[in-house]
Amino acid sequence: MKFSSSLKFNEVSEWRDEYIAYDVLKKQVYKLEKQQAGLRDTYHDVEANERTSLMDSTHVSDTDAQFIPLLDRELRKICIFYESQEKDLLDDVAELQRLVQQQEDLGPNGNHYDTYQDEDDDDEDEDGFDIQHSPIMSRDGTLPRTHHRNRSRSTSMGAGVPSGSNFARHAPPLSQRRYSMSSNEDHGELEASIASLRSATHPESPQLAPPSSVGRGESLSRSPIRAAKNLANKIFSKDPSTSYVAPPETIWTSRTNYAWDVQLLFKRRITNLYLTATSLKAYVELNYSGFRKILKKYDKVTESELKDRYLHDVVEQATPFTLPSKDKLNGVINLLIDLYTKCVTRGDASDAKRQLKVHQREHIAWERDTVWRQMIGSARRGEGELNGIRALGGSLVxxxxxxxxxxxxxxxxxxxxxxxxxxxxxxxxxxxxxxxxxxxxxxxxxxxxxxxxxxxxxxxxxxxxxxxxxxxxxxxxxxxxxxxxxxxxxxxxxxxxxxxxxxxFSPTIMLLIGGFTIASALSKTSIDRVLVTKVLNLAGTRPRTVLLAFMGVACFASMWISNVAAPTLCFTLIQPILRTLPPKSTFGPCIILGIALAANIGGQSSPISSPQNLIALQYMETPLDWGSWFAVALPVSAISIVLIWLLLLVSYRPARSPDGEGDIEIKPVRAPRDKFSLKQYWVSFVCIVTIGLWCVEHKIEPWFGDMGVIAIIPIVAFFSTGVLKKDDFEQFLWTVVFLAMGGIALGKGVTSSGLLEVMDDIIRDLISDMSLYSVVMVLSAIVLVISTFISHTIAAVLLVPIAKAVGSKMPGNHENLLIFLTGLICSTGMGMPVSGFPNQTAATQEDDMGQLYLSNVDFLKNGVPASMIAAFIVATVGFVLMKAIGL
Structure with a gap:
C-alpha cells in the first residue's frame, strides 16, 4: 500500500488536518523536479494548488532552499498540535489520579449512594449512570470541580466507539478543555504517581515498604502499624482462625452495586485516556514515517542528500520526536495501565493490558469500519477506477x-x-x-x-x-x-x-500457471524493475533512443511477466520523464503508444507470454519446444519493433520541441544502487533453470514427460521457500485460466461432435485451388481483422481450430505451421483502444491536467499501420523461418 493510502486509513479522523501534508509535499517535489530540469510551468496546475499554503511559485535553482521551508512549516504544525494534546492528556491523567484517590478516601460505601436521578433526567448518561451526580464526592459532600463540566469526560477518541465497550461516545475533543496545571508540573507529579501506584498494585516489588496485607483504601502513613499487628497475629496467635487477617475491602474490590457503578465509570474514563495516549503515540510515529518517506522521494527525484541530515538535525530534535517526549508518553500509558489494574482488574496487570488492547482494537475497528466498508463495496462493484472505467474479463467497459x-x-x-x-x-x-x-x-x-x-x-x-x-x-x-x-x-x-x-485441465493450463508463478516472483522480488531500469539507464537522453529502449524493454518484459503487467511497469517508470516534458510535447503520447504496441508484440515472443500462444501449443499434434518457438518469434518480434519505432518517429517527430526551437532532452532513468539479495539470486536461478528445461523439453521428455510438469518446478521452489505466499497464489489471473480452459473445452467439443468434419468439407472447397502461401496470406488477413476487434485470447480460441482443420486438408499436413502462424498474428491485432490489454492501459494514461495522452485518432493513425506491419512480418519472415525449422 502506498504511504498516502496508509496515512489516510491510519489517521485519527478528528486530527486529519494535523498530519503531515504528504500528498501536497509530493506534488511539490514533482514541481521542483520540473524546475530542476530547467522548465517553468506554463499552465495553472489546479491539483497541485489544492493546498496553497505550501506552494511557492518562485523558480529558483536551489531546490533544497525551496523544499526545506515547506518541511519546517509542516513540522511546526505537528509540534504545536502535539504539545497541546500532550498538555491536555497530562492534565486529564492528573485529574483522574486525584479522583481515584478521592474515591478511595470515601471508602467502599461512599455514603452518597442516593445521588442518582430518575432515568428520564436530561443529564443522565447513555449507560444509565449520571456522571454529573456520580458517587465520586468529597468528604464534605460537595461535588468535585470535574463533575461540573461536560458530562462524559471522554476524550476525542471516544467518538464512535460501540456501546458494548462501555465507552463515552459524545465527548468534546481534548483541545476544547484547558487546565491550570503545566506540563512540567504534571510530568513530575506523574513520575511520583507511577512509583506510588505500582507500590499499591504490585506488592511483590522490592522497593515497596508496605506489605501485601495493606488495603488499597488505606493511607500509606498508617500501613506500617497495621502491618506490624498482622505480623504479630500470625506469629503469636494459637487460634488457627485468627492466624490470617484478610485485607480490608476497598471500593475497587467491593461487589456492591455502588462499587460496580464506580468501577464502571473509572473503567470508561481510563480506557478513553488510554486510547488518546496510544493514538497520540501513533500520531508521532506516523508523522515521522511521513517525513522519512517524503525526504526519500525528494532525494530520489532531485538527486539530493537531504534525508539523513534533515531527519537527524531537525525532525528528531523537535519536541514530539525526542526521547524525553517518547518516555513521557510511554510513562503515561504505563500509568493508565496501572490505574486500570487497580480500579478494574483487581491487581491483575496482564488482564488489564489484554482488556485495554481489546478496547483499542474495537475502537480502531469502529472508527474505520465505515471507510473500509465503503472501499470494499466500491471494489466489489468495480467503482473507483480511472474515469469510471473498470477491467472486466480483459476489456474495459x-x-x-x-x-x-x-x-x-x-x-x-x-x-x-x-x-x-x-x-x-x-x-x-x-x-x-x-x-x-x-x-x-x-x-x-x-x-x-x-x-x-x-x-x-x-x-x-x-x-x-x-x-x-x-x-x-x-x-x-x-x-x-x-x-x-x-x-x-x-x-x-x-x-x-x-x-x-x-x-x-491440461498440461497447457499447468504451463500457464507456471508462467504466472514466474511473473509473480520476478515482480515481488523487484527483479523485473531492477533489470528494466539497468537497461534503460543505458538509453541516454536522446528521445529516439529512449523510445526504442522502452519499446525493447516492454517487449522483453512481456515475454516473462505477461503483456498485462509489463506495460503497467513501463508506464510507472516513465512518469518522471512525462512530468519533466514541456507542455504539448509529442514525446508523451509517442512513448505511451510505443510501449503499448511493443507489449502486444511481446505477447508473441515466448510460449508463456500470452494465453493465445498456449492455446496454439495445445492444438499442435507435436507441440514446439521453446527453442523452435524462439527461433521464429524472436526475429519476427525484433523486426516488428524496429519498423514500428520508425513509424512512430515519422508520425510524431518526438524529438522536436513544441516551440520548434531545437530538440528536447529526456531525463535519464537512474538504475537502483542496491545489490542483489539472496532471495533475488534464488528466484533468478530457478527461473533460468525452468526456462532452460522448457527450451530442451523434447530431449528430456523421458524424465519430465511434458512442459506442464516442468512448470511445477517454480511453483514448488517459490511457495515452499516463502518467496511467494498464499495471497500471491490467490492473486493469479484465474479468469484467464478459466478462459483458456473454456476454449480448450470448446475445441474438443468441435472435434468430437463431428462439427470439424463438416467444416473440413467447406474449407476443402475454399482452398482446393490455393497454394500454401496463398492460404497463409488469406488466413493472416482474417486473423488480423478478428483479433483487432475482439480479445486476442478469444480470437485464438475461435481461429486456431479452423487453422488446424485447414492445415490437415492440405498436402503435406501443415497443421502446426498454420496453428503457429495464427497464434502469432493474434498478438498483432492492435489497431483499436480495445485491442488487447496494453492498448486499454495506454488509453487511460493522463497528464497533470487530467487530459488523456492518446485518442482514438492516435490508434487509428498509428495502431492500424503497426498491426498491418507486424502481421506482414509474421506472414513473410515468420513463414520462411517456420519452413526452415521443418514445419
Missing part, C-alpha cells in the same frame, strides 16, 4: 451504462442496457439454432449452436468472458454433444462431463 429502455412499472423500473440486449440476442439465436437443423448430425448441429452462442457473447462481452467460457462445459454435457472415440455413439451426460473436465 463503462461503469455507468445508459439504458436503451427505461420503463416505470408498478413492480419497479424495467431497464434494458446494450449488453442485456446482446445477451438476449445471443440466447434467441442459440434457441433457434438448436431447433433448426442447419447441419447434418444432432451432435454437430448442437455444437454449432454452442459455438455461435459463445462467439456472440465473447464478441459483445455481454457477460464476463470467463463466465462464457465456464458455460461451455455445462452446455456440452447437458446437450450430449460429445461422441465416443470411434464416433459411433453419443456419450451419456455423466460420461461427457468426465471427458470434458479431463481435457480442460
Amino acid at each position: 463503462l461503469e455507468e451504462e445508459k439504458g436503451l429502455l427505461d420503463v416505470k412499472t408498478p413492480a419497479g423500473h424495467v431497464k434494458l442496457t446494450m449488453k442485456q440486449l446482446y445477451a438476449l440476442v445471443a440466447v434467441i439465436v442459440f434457441i433457434v439454432l438448436l431447433n433448426v437443423q442447419t447441419l447434418e448430425g444432432v451432435e454437430a448441429n448442437r455444437c454449432f449452436a454452442i459455438l455461435v452462442f459463445a462467439t456472440l457473447l465473447w464478441a459483445t462481452e455481454a457477460i464476463p468472458l470467463f463466465i462464457t467460457s465456464m458455460s461451455i462445459p455445462l452446455l456440452l454435457s447437458m446437450l450430449r454433444v460429445i461422441r465416443s472415440p470411434d464416433g459411433r455413439a453419443r456419450l451419456s451426460t455423466h460420461e461427457a462431463a468426465g471427458y470434458i473436465f479431463s481435457v480442460m
Whole structure:
C-alpha cells in the first residue's frame, strides 16, 4: 500500500488536518523536479494548488532552499498540535489520579449512594449512570470541580466507539478543555504517581515498604502499624482462625452495586485516556514515517542528500520526536495501565493490558469500519477506477451504462442496457439454432449452436468472458454433444462431463500457471524493475533512443511477466520523464503508444507470454519446444519493433520541441544502487533453470514427460521457500485460466461432435485451388481483422481450430505451421483502444491536467499501420523461418 493510502486509513479522523501534508509535499517535489530540469510551468496546475499554503511559485535553482521551508512549516504544525494534546492528556491523567484517590478516601460505601436521578433526567448518561451526580464526592459532600463540566469526560477518541465497550461516545475533543496545571508540573507529579501506584498494585516489588496485607483504601502513613499487628497475629496467635487477617475491602474490590457503578465509570474514563495516549503515540510515529518517506522521494527525484541530515538535525530534535517526549508518553500509558489494574482488574496487570488492547482494537475497528466498508463495496462493484472505467474479463467497459429502455412499472423500473440486449440476442439465436437443423448430425448441429452462442457473447462481452467460457462445459454435457472415440455413439451426460473436465485441465493450463508463478516472483522480488531500469539507464537522453529502449524493454518484459503487467511497469517508470516534458510535447503520447504496441508484440515472443500462444501449443499434434518457438518469434518480434519505432518517429517527430526551437532532452532513468539479495539470486536461478528445461523439453521428455510438469518446478521452489505466499497464489489471473480452459473445452467439443468434419468439407472447397502461401496470406488477413476487434485470447480460441482443420486438408499436413502462424498474428491485432490489454492501459494514461495522452485518432493513425506491419512480418519472415525449422 502506498504511504498516502496508509496515512489516510491510519489517521485519527478528528486530527486529519494535523498530519503531515504528504500528498501536497509530493506534488511539490514533482514541481521542483520540473524546475530542476530547467522548465517553468506554463499552465495553472489546479491539483497541485489544492493546498496553497505550501506552494511557492518562485523558480529558483536551489531546490533544497525551496523544499526545506515547506518541511519546517509542516513540522511546526505537528509540534504545536502535539504539545497541546500532550498538555491536555497530562492534565486529564492528573485529574483522574486525584479522583481515584478521592474515591478511595470515601471508602467502599461512599455514603452518597442516593445521588442518582430518575432515568428520564436530561443529564443522565447513555449507560444509565449520571456522571454529573456520580458517587465520586468529597468528604464534605460537595461535588468535585470535574463533575461540573461536560458530562462524559471522554476524550476525542471516544467518538464512535460501540456501546458494548462501555465507552463515552459524545465527548468534546481534548483541545476544547484547558487546565491550570503545566506540563512540567504534571510530568513530575506523574513520575511520583507511577512509583506510588505500582507500590499499591504490585506488592511483590522490592522497593515497596508496605506489605501485601495493606488495603488499597488505606493511607500509606498508617500501613506500617497495621502491618506490624498482622505480623504479630500470625506469629503469636494459637487460634488457627485468627492466624490470617484478610485485607480490608476497598471500593475497587467491593461487589456492591455502588462499587460496580464506580468501577464502571473509572473503567470508561481510563480506557478513553488510554486510547488518546496510544493514538497520540501513533500520531508521532506516523508523522515521522511521513517525513522519512517524503525526504526519500525528494532525494530520489532531485538527486539530493537531504534525508539523513534533515531527519537527524531537525525532525528528531523537535519536541514530539525526542526521547524525553517518547518516555513521557510511554510513562503515561504505563500509568493508565496501572490505574486500570487497580480500579478494574483487581491487581491483575496482564488482564488489564489484554482488556485495554481489546478496547483499542474495537475502537480502531469502529472508527474505520465505515471507510473500509465503503472501499470494499466500491471494489466489489468495480467503482473507483480511472474515469469510471473498470477491467472486466480483459476489456474495459463503462461503469455507468445508459439504458436503451427505461420503463416505470408498478413492480419497479424495467431497464434494458446494450449488453442485456446482446445477451438476449445471443440466447434467441442459440434457441433457434438448436431447433433448426442447419447441419447434418444432432451432435454437430448442437455444437454449432454452442459455438455461435459463445462467439456472440465473447464478441459483445455481454457477460464476463470467463463466465462464457465456464458455460461451455455445462452446455456440452447437458446437450450430449460429445461422441465416443470411434464416433459411433453419443456419450451419456455423466460420461461427457468426465471427458470434458479431463481435457480442460491440461498440461497447457499447468504451463500457464507456471508462467504466472514466474511473473509473480520476478515482480515481488523487484527483479523485473531492477533489470528494466539497468537497461534503460543505458538509453541516454536522446528521445529516439529512449523510445526504442522502452519499446525493447516492454517487449522483453512481456515475454516473462505477461503483456498485462509489463506495460503497467513501463508506464510507472516513465512518469518522471512525462512530468519533466514541456507542455504539448509529442514525446508523451509517442512513448505511451510505443510501449503499448511493443507489449502486444511481446505477447508473441515466448510460449508463456500470452494465453493465445498456449492455446496454439495445445492444438499442435507435436507441440514446439521453446527453442523452435524462439527461433521464429524472436526475429519476427525484433523486426516488428524496429519498423514500428520508425513509424512512430515519422508520425510524431518526438524529438522536436513544441516551440520548434531545437530538440528536447529526456531525463535519464537512474538504475537502483542496491545489490542483489539472496532471495533475488534464488528466484533468478530457478527461473533460468525452468526456462532452460522448457527450451530442451523434447530431449528430456523421458524424465519430465511434458512442459506442464516442468512448470511445477517454480511453483514448488517459490511457495515452499516463502518467496511467494498464499495471497500471491490467490492473486493469479484465474479468469484467464478459466478462459483458456473454456476454449480448450470448446475445441474438443468441435472435434468430437463431428462439427470439424463438416467444416473440413467447406474449407476443402475454399482452398482446393490455393497454394500454401496463398492460404497463409488469406488466413493472416482474417486473423488480423478478428483479433483487432475482439480479445486476442478469444480470437485464438475461435481461429486456431479452423487453422488446424485447414492445415490437415492440405498436402503435406501443415497443421502446426498454420496453428503457429495464427497464434502469432493474434498478438498483432492492435489497431483499436480495445485491442488487447496494453492498448486499454495506454488509453487511460493522463497528464497533470487530467487530459488523456492518446485518442482514438492516435490508434487509428498509428495502431492500424503497426498491426498491418507486424502481421506482414509474421506472414513473410515468420513463414520462411517456420519452413526452415521443418514445419
